[in-house]
Structure formats: structure tokens, C-alpha cells
Amino acid sequence: MFKSEELEINLGPQHPSTHGVLRVKLRLDGEVVVACTPVIGYLHRGVEKICENKTFFQGQVWTDRMDYVAAISNNLGWVEGVEKLFGIEAPRRARYIRTMLTEMNRIASHLLWLATHALDIGAMTVFLYAFRERELLLDLFEAFCGARLTTTAFRIGGLREDLPPGFIKQARAFQEVFPDRLEEYETLLSENRIWKKRTVGVARINAEDCIALGVTGPVLRAAGVPYDIRKAFPSAAYAEMDFEIPTRPEADTYARYLVRLAEMRQSHRIIQQCLDGLPEGPVMAKIPKILKSEVNEVYHAIEAPKGELGYYFVGEKGGLNPYRMHVRAPSFVNLQALPKMIEGRLLADVIAAIGTLDVVLGEIDR
Amino acid sequence: MSDPIEPQAPGEPEVPAGPYVYDYAASPQRQIAAPKTVPLPGLRAYLAEVAAQQAADEAKWKKMQADYETAKAKAEAEGKEPPKPPVKPVPRKDDTDMKTPWPQEARDPDLLRLQSLLGDRVEEAFEQAGELTCQVKKESLLEVLRTCRDDAELKYEMLADHAGTHYPAAKDFAFSLVYHLTSVSRRKRLRIRILVPEGFEPESACSVYPSANWMERETFDMLGVRFKDHPDMTRILCPEDWEGHPLRKEYPVVGWGQRDIDFRDDRAGVLMRIAMQKAGQMGINLKQP
Numbered sequence: 001m002f003k004s005e006e007l008e009i010n011l012g013p014q015h016p017s018t019h020g021v022l023r024v025k026l027r028l029d030g031e032v033v034v035a036c037t038p039v040i041g042y043l044h045r046g047v048e049k050i051c052e053n054k055t056f057f058q059g060q061v062w063t064d065r066m067d068y069v070a071a072i073s074n075n076l077g078w079v080e081g082v083e084k085l086f087g088i089e090a091p092r093r094a095r096y097i098r099t100m101l102t103e104m105n106r107i108a109s110h111l112l113w114l115a116t117h118a119l120d121i122g123a124m125t126v127f128l129y130a131f132r133e134r135e136l137l138l139d140l141f142e143a144f145c146g147a148r149l150t151t152t153a154f155r156i157g158g159l160r161e162d163l164p165p166g167f168i169k170q171a172r173a174f175q176e177v178f179p180d181r182l183e184e185y186e187t188l189l190s191e192n193r194i195w196k197k198r199t200v201g202v203a204r205i206n207a208e209d210c211i212a213l214g215v216t217g218p219v220l221r222a223a224g225v226p227y228d229i230r231k232a233f234p235s236a237a238y239a240e241m242d243f244e245i246p247t248r249p250e251a252d253t254y255a256r257y258l259v260r261l262a263e264m265r266q267s268h269r270i271i272q273q274c275l276d277g278l279p280e281g282p283v284m285a286k287i288p289k290i291l292k293s294e295v296n297e298v299y300h301a302i303e304a305p306k307g308e309l310g311y312y313f314v315g316e317k318g319g320l321n322p323y324r325m326h327v328r329a330p331s332f333v334n335l336q337a338l339p340k341m342i343e344g345r346l347l348a349d350v351i352a353a354i355g356t357l358d359v360v361l362g363e364i365d366r
Numbered sequence: 367m368s369d370p371i372e373p374q375a376p377g378e379p380e381v382p383a384g385p386y387v388y389d390y391a392a393s394p395q396r397q398i399a400a401p402k403t404v405p406l407p408g409l410r411a412y413l414a415e416v417a418a419q420q421a422a423d424e425a426k427w428k429k430m431q432a433d434y435e436t437a438k439a440k441a442e443a444e445g446k447e448p449p450k451p452p453v454k455p456v457p458r459k460d461d462t463d464m465k466t467p468w469p470q471e472a473r474d475p476d477l478l479r480l481q482s483l484l485g486d487r488v489e490e491a492f493e494q495a496g497e498l499t500c501q502v503k504k505e506s507l508l509e510v511l512r513t514c515r516d517d518a519e520l521k522y523e524m525l526a527d528h529a530g531t532h533y534p535a536a537k538d539f540a541f542s543l544v545y546h547l548t549s550v551s552r553r554k555r556l557r558i559r560i561l562v563p564e565g566f567e568p569e570s571a572c573s574v575y576p577s578a579n580w581m582e583r584e585t586f587d588m589l590g591v592r593f594k595d596h597p598d599m600t601r602i603l604c605p606e607d608w609e610g611h612p613l614r615k616e617y618p619v620v621g622w623g624q625r626d627i628d629f630r631d632d633r634a635g636v637l638m639r640i641a642m643q644k645a646g647q648m649g650i651n652l653k654q655p
Binding site: 040041044046048049050052053084085086087088089157211212213214215216225227232233285286287288294295296297298299301308310312314315316317319323324326328332333335336365366 | 405407463464466524526527532575579581588601602603613617619
């Protein structure tokens with residue numbers, strides 16, 4: 001009467017909860033996931049190959065298209081990696097502005113995560129709330145560089161332009177309203193019984209597994225490891241900033257939600273410090289018009305909203321473009337942990353697990 | 367799949383018979399400029415290069431002086447005014463903020479410890495741009511990684527990144543593979559590098575660092591380096607039936623060409639002919655695999 005055979009199903013590649021084109025092969029025993037294999041590559045554009053054939057200045061434009069919800073973080077990694085390769089140091093004011101914009105982008109990325117994650121789980125309202133604040137941030141990006149998503153905000157050696165007039169005022173207006181808005185999300189979700197039922201204890205992964213699998217970012221911090229590249233290997237102006245690394249010991253979906261909310265508070269703090277202590281001075285270092293590299297290799301990692309975003313450059317003597325460019329995409333490495341998180345759990349938790357990893361397929365497939 | 371693909375000679379493309387235009391010169395992206403140098407960073411290579419440069423400068427200066435002496439003797443013999451003595455060229459100073467990071471000797475305690483632990487398995491250890499690099503023998507990779515992870519003074523718990531680079535101009539190796547290790551507890555980074563020739567299968571790091579699984583699959587997909595004892599050595603980003611490995615230097619940016627398109631409904635072949643014509647005008651060879 002009852003059949004006990006295992007069922008194999010495909011989740012994606014076209015499924016709203018996969019946040020792009022991720023295909024997950026699942027083997028199910030009833031409603032329990034027995035095996036899970038993520039299949040990626042549907043969005044592969046060969047960014048690394050293209051960047052090898054573009055100059056250091058041109059390649060940066062491609063980094064916007066990787067993690068398209070956190071383009072400024074990608075830009076920061078690229079310009080700082082190239083600066084490390086050439087031995088350039090950006091002026092202090094430029095580094096402050098970079099820090100500020102990157103933190104704004106972190107908030108924007110976390111807001112998008114919150115919106116879509118809650119939408120996946122079934123809380124529709126948060127989506128509208130979160131996008132309302134994200135709009136303010138995108139307006140700020142637009143004021144700064146003219147683009148809302150694919151920003152190419154920074155330049156090698158500093159910034160192309162100083163802050164536009166009125167930017168500080170606009171940013172302070174955002175700073176005014178944002179803490180209250182964060183509390184609005186918390187009232188909607190933090191003690192919501194349905195939300196807690198769908199997230200508490202779901203998609204657990206402990207600290208040892210996280211480190212073994214290379215998982216970084218909020219997922220690692222929600223497992224209790226206070227590892228943040230902004231503190232561990234500070235770049236930009238993070239060494240001068242006063243902020244904390246939020247961690248939680250539970251290592252489940254709810255803990256990651258709390259960690260990301262706390263991170264938004266810390267980002268808000270950093271933006272405030274940048275606004276208050278913004279130094280005067282030039283925003284561009286003196287660099288030659290044509291950058292010719294020497295034989296050198298660097299690996300530069302920054303803390304992107306999803307985790308450790310690393311750029312690996314190999315320079316050729318007299319080369320105008322990188323001999324080899326490799327991106328260590330946080331989502332790519334974090335997605336490896338998906339089978340570990342959901343094997344033996346229910347099918348409905350797969351959706352929560354994909355959401356809580358905060359993957360962006362443009363970055364995974366590159 | 368690991369067979370190296372014959373690079374397409376850009377000068378003499380195979381022109382299929384037919385009224386199609388295959389103008390490879392008009393499509394610069396199809397041309398492959400094979401790299402002539404081997405930009406492998408290293409202290410020894412750098413020192414050799416500096417010494418060679420100094421020797422060349424010295425020889426040039428000697429020659430300038432000798433030329434001056436002969437010109438002077440000649441002028442004296444002819445009773446003319448002697449020429450101006452040469453000026454030793456000084457390196458030009460540019461006033462930019464760039465301080466190129468050159469390779470430096472290994473002074474970091476981690477590198478010294480690795481050298482003392484591993485002995486002659488370390489081929490080279492140096493620092494550059496504030497980063498530690500340790501090049502080891504390709505056969506002892508797994509052992510080195512295990513040492514880095516388990517040694518109480520090193521404790522590199524996490525494999526942050528793995529990448530490979532293709533060096534077609536090098537003689538005794540074809541790829542350099544780097545492993546970027548991170549010590550979460552000690553906040554340090556270390557780069558382990560091996561050089562492998564074409565066809566060599568390095569050991570998979572999956573048994574030491576499980577995160578190497580997908581990274582090594584990506585290296586295999588992009589460069590064609592297979593790893594021994596890897597749990598699932600398949601392509602990850604490209605489709606399973608993809609030909610070639612895109613990040614090799616002989617692979618053109620636009621690809622080897624499009625594959626044969628099966629126009630099943632196109633009985634009369636009209637669509638096919640139009641597509642071939644259009645592609646031919648753009649310099650794309652649809653018949654190429």
C-alpha cells in the first residue's frame with residue numbers, strides 16, 4: 001500500500017526561490033531530503049577570461065556584473081587588489097568615502113536578502129518595507145556615480161570625483177530614519193511565531209564544518225566564529241572605525257537573520273563615523289595614465305556582504321592587463337555547504353537554506 | 367577530456383568551401399596572441415633579472431666609455447676638438463605614488479617554520495606585497511597542506527581560495543597552482559604554490575580541506591588539470607560536453623566557434639543557409655567544433 005522508493009526531483013533552474021538560475025538535484029524519501037547536488041554554471045560568462053584581455057581599468061566594469069546586488073563591494077575588492085599589485089595607496093579621504101559607500105552597499109544587499117528570504121518563507125510585507133529603504137540607498141548611489149546597480153564607483157588610486165553637493169545631507173537623512181526602520185522589520189519578524197517556526201533550528205551547520213568548507217560571512221559568524229575580514233585584515237578605512245562583529249552561537253537560519261540585522265546596525269554605525277570624521281584632501285593618488293605591471297601576484301580579500309570576496313591577480317612585466325585574474329566568490333564557496341545543511345531535513349527547509357546562504361548566481365557562475 | 371587541444375593557427379584558418387567569407391583578420395578577437403614570457407613571481411627569478419639588468423647597464427656604460435676613448439684619440443690625432451665625455455645614465459625618477467612591491471627574502475616566522483619543517487621539499491619561499499608565498503614540490507603538496515593545517519604554530523584551518531595559471535611559454539612546467547590558506551585564529555594568510563607540467567595529476571586537497579572540492583573542479587574545468595583522488599572530477603561551470611578549457615592561453619576569447627546547430631524543422635535548409643551566411647560575414651565559423 002505504501003511505496004518506499006526514493007524520488008528524484010529538480011529544484012530549478014527556473015524557480016523563484018533559487019535567486020537566479022540554480023539547479024538543485026534532490027533525492028527525496030517522502031518529504032525528507034536524502035541527497036542534494038547543486039548544479040551551477042547556467043550564468044557562466046567567462047568574466048575571468050574577459051578580464052585577462054582587458055586593461056586594469058576596463059576590467060573593473062565587469063566586477064559589477066558578478067554580485068550585482070553588491071556591486072560596490074566588488075569594485076572595492078578590484079581596485080584594492082590592483083592597488084596592492086602596483087603598490088598604490090589611495091588618499092585618506094578616498095578611503096573614507098569607499099568605506100562609507102561599501103557599508104551602504106552592505107545594508108542594501110542585506111535588505112535585498114531580507115526581502116527575498118522573507119518572501120520565500122512566506123512573509124510578504126517585509127519585502128515592501130525593505131525595498132523602501134533600499135530605494136533610499138540606491139538614490140545615494142545614483143547621486144554619487146550615476147548608476148544604481150552597476151556602479152563602477154571607484155577608480156584605481158582613489159575616486160573619479162569627490163562627493164557631489166548635497167550627498168552628505170542626503171546620507172544623513174538616511175541615517176536619521178534607518179534605525180527606526182530596522183525596528184519595524186524586527187517587530188514584523190523577530191517574534192513572529194510562523195517566522196520562528198520556519199527558521200529556528202533549520203539548516204544548521206556548525207563552526208567546524210563551516211571552516212572546513214570555507215564558509216565565510218554571516219553564515220560563519222552565526223556559527224559563533226568572530227571572523228570578519230574588516231577586522232582581521234583591515235583595508236580601506238576599516239582600521240580607523242569602531243565597530244563590533246556580531247556573532248550568534250546557534251548556527252541556524254534564525255541566528256543568521258539576527259546576525260545580518262545586527263550587521264546592518266554596525267554598518268549604520270560605520271557610515272555615521274565616516275560622515276562625522278570625513279577628512280579633507282584629494283581623492284585621487286598620483287598614478288600614471290597607463291598602468292604597466294611587474295611580475296607579481298597578489299590575493300586581496302575584502303568582506304563582501306556574502307562573505308570573503310577575494311581577487312587573485314598575476315601581473316606580467318609591462319603588461320597592461322592581468323596575466324591571470326581569479327575571483328574567489330563568496331557565494332560559490334558558501335553554496336558547497338548546502339548539502340551539509342539540508343541532507344536529512346525536510347524539502348521545505350531547502351528553500352529556507354538557499355535563502356539563508358544568500359547566494360547570488362551571477363557571482364557563483366561568473 | 368584532458369587531451370590538450372591543438373591551438374588554432376591564427377594566420378591560416380581552415381576556410382571551408384562555399385560562398386562564405388571567413389575573414390579572420392576582420393575579427394581581432396579571434397586572434398590568439400600566445401604569451402612569450404613566463405610571469406612567475408619569485409625571489410630567485412627577480413634577483414637574476416636584477417643582476418642581468420645591472421650587468422647589461424654596466425656593459426653599456428663600459429662601451430660608452432670605450433667609444434669615447436677611441437673618439438677622443440681619433441679627434442686628437444686629427445687635431446680636432448675632443449668630444450664631450452659621456453654621462454652615466456641615472457634611472458629616471460617619476461613622481462607618482464606608486465611603490466612597486468618587489469619580492470623580498472622570507473623573514474616571516476611562518477615561512478621559516480615551514481622551511482625548517484619541510485626541509486628540501488620547499489623550493490622557494492619569499493614575501494611580496496606583504497604576502498607570504500611558499501613554493502613546494504608538486505609531489506608533496508598534500509603533506510605540506512596537512513602540515514599547515516595541523517601544526518600547532520601554523521594552524522591554517524581554512525582553504526580560502528585555489529586557482530591555477532597557464533604558462534604556455536614555460537619549458538619545464540605548464541601550470542602554477544596556488545592554494546591560499548587562511549588562519550582564522552591567527553589572522554594570517556599563506557600561499558602554497560606548486561608547478562605542474564602538462565598531464566601531471568596533482569593530489570586533490572579534498573581530504574585535508576573539503577572546500578577544495580568545487581575549487582579543484584573549477585580548475586579542471588577552466589585549465590584541464592585533473593586531480594588525483596578527487597571525489598567528483600567533472601566540469602562545474604561549463605556544460606559537460608564542452609570542448610577545450612577556456613582559461614588556457616591558446617583559447618580565444620570568443621571561443622572556438624559555435625557548434626553545429628540542428629535545425630530540425632528547417633527542411634529546406636533556408637534558415638541554416640542564412641545563419642551560415644550571417645556568421646560568415648561576422649567571421650565566425652559555424653562548422654568549427
